[in-house]
Amino acid sequence: MSKIKVLIAVIALLFFVTACAADDDGITDITFLNYSSNGGQEATLEAMVDAFEVQNPDINVTVETLGYVDYFTQLAIRVAGGQAPDVFELNIENFRAYADKGAIAEIDTTTIDISEINATTLTAFQIDGDQYGLPTKFSNVVLIYNKDLFDQAEVAYPTSTWTWxxxxxxAEAIRALGDDIYGVFRPIQTWEFYKTVAQNGGSMMNAAQSAFTLNSAQNVQALTMMIDRVNGTNVTPTVEQLGGMGDWDLFLAGRLGMIVTGIWAFSTFTEQADFEWDIEVEPGISQKATHFFSDAVVVSDDSDEKEAATQFAAFLSGSEEAALLRANANWDLPVALTDSVVTAYKAVTPPANKDAVFESLNYLVMPPSLERFGEVADDLQLYLARAISGELTAQQALDQAQAFIENKYN
Structure with missing residues (x-):
């Protein structure tokens, strides 16, 4: 090699080393993909990230927010292509599928502070006792009611001891107020069905989750009651009576006395309702039961920055700073339920009776923990729809659903 070539090689090497040194500023860059801040909570999430970066000046977080409709399609593409973000958000319905495919890393909880995180939510994102996700927020379902319609119907407001x-x-008293006014709305679909049958002492599967029990006597009775609200007493509108309106739209129009829905409705109802409303624990049939929903942040198994990613995930999940920001924004219920967070959450009204949110935590139920539960839900929905239409009785619908689903999934 000539002296000129050697000199050129040395200069090139020095340039490369200098460039690398210039880029190595001691900052670790991580990426975070989420959906739940979309549509109104982007600024809250930005404030959380800012707070984290102040405490961790050596970590820079780049946030990308997608709408829920596109989120899981885009996430699946990125994970399959080896382009997963360092930290990403999963709901409880999709968590197990990503864990089973090895897409998320186990989180070493001995390296982070999880002392303030609600135990129920932590357990929801464990597999065989190991933590694979850190919950950030959770939601349950309550009975939300229009106080003005109750007053017009001269009916006492709901209490926590109410039954169906x-x-x-x-609901019948409120329905009598007018042809276009309805008493109560619960959707008749799989996600509502598994909770309602639990309120009647039933379940979709046995305790070991080794066999389906769709057509049990308790389940048939519960479905019959659900359908009668639509086709019998008509305190719940039919599809035709809704005329394209959604249940939230009907409530906000002042034409619905009660709606059973999630606490994520609070901010929308606060902004848009022009009447007085409040909440109560959802009534049961023979016992109480209410939905449990939760979102978690997970660390990609392919991440090159797992330590920094875990620190960020732990901050979003268990820090009081992030929890207070969430509580003050009325953005579901933080999982770090310190006294300050609970006080801040209750201070944001309406609703006035936020104690009902916490009381409802005593009655949480979850769907069967099946990787293919989404498919089961779709199949069951076909039979529920035939029962609603009157094509099948509740007994016939659940008998046929039991036979089909048992044969397909067992």
Missing amino acids: ADELAA
Whole structure:
């Protein structure tokens, strides 16, 4: 090699080393993909990231927010292509599928502070006792009611001791206020079905989750009651009576006395309702049961920055700073339920009776923990729809659903 070539090689090497040194500023860059801040909470998430970066000046977080409709399609493409973000958000319905495919890393909880995180939410994102996700927020379902319609119907407001019978009596009184006014709305679909049958002492599967029990006597009775609200007493509108309106739209129009829905509705109802409203624990049939939903942040198994990613995930999940920001924004319920966070959450009204949110935590139920539960839900929905239409009785629908689903999934 000539002296000129050697000199050129040395200069090139020095340039490369200098460039690398210039880029190595001691900052670790991580990426975070989420959906839940989309549509109104982007600024809250930005404030959380800012707070984290102040405490961790050596970590820079780049946030990308997608709408829920596109999120899981885009996430699946990125994970399959080896382009997963360092940290990403999963709901409880999709968590197990990503864990089973090895897409997320186990989180070493001995290196982070999880002392303030609600135990129920932590357990929801464990596999065989190991932590694979850190919950950030959770939601349950409550009975939200229009106080003005209750006053017009001269009906006492709901209490935490109400049953379906009490709810029906109030719904019928409100229905009598006008042809286009309805008493109560619960959707008749799989996600509502598994909770309602639990309220009647039933379940979709046995305790070991080794066999389906769709057509049990308790389940048939519960479905019959659900359908009667639509086709019998008509305190719940039919599809035709809704005329393209959604259940939230009907409530906000002042034409619905009660709606059973999630606490994520609070901010929308606060902004858009022009009447007084409040909440209560959802009535049960023979016992109480209410939905449990939760979102978690997970660390990609392919991440080159797992330590920094875990620190960020732990901040979003368990820090009081992030929890207070979430509580003050009325963005579901933080999982770090310190006294300050609970006080801040209750201070944001309406609703006034936020104690009902916490009381409802005593009655949480979750769907069967099946990787293919989404498919089961779709199949069951076909039979529920035939029962709603009157093509099948509740007994016939659940008998046929039991036979089909048992044969397909067992």
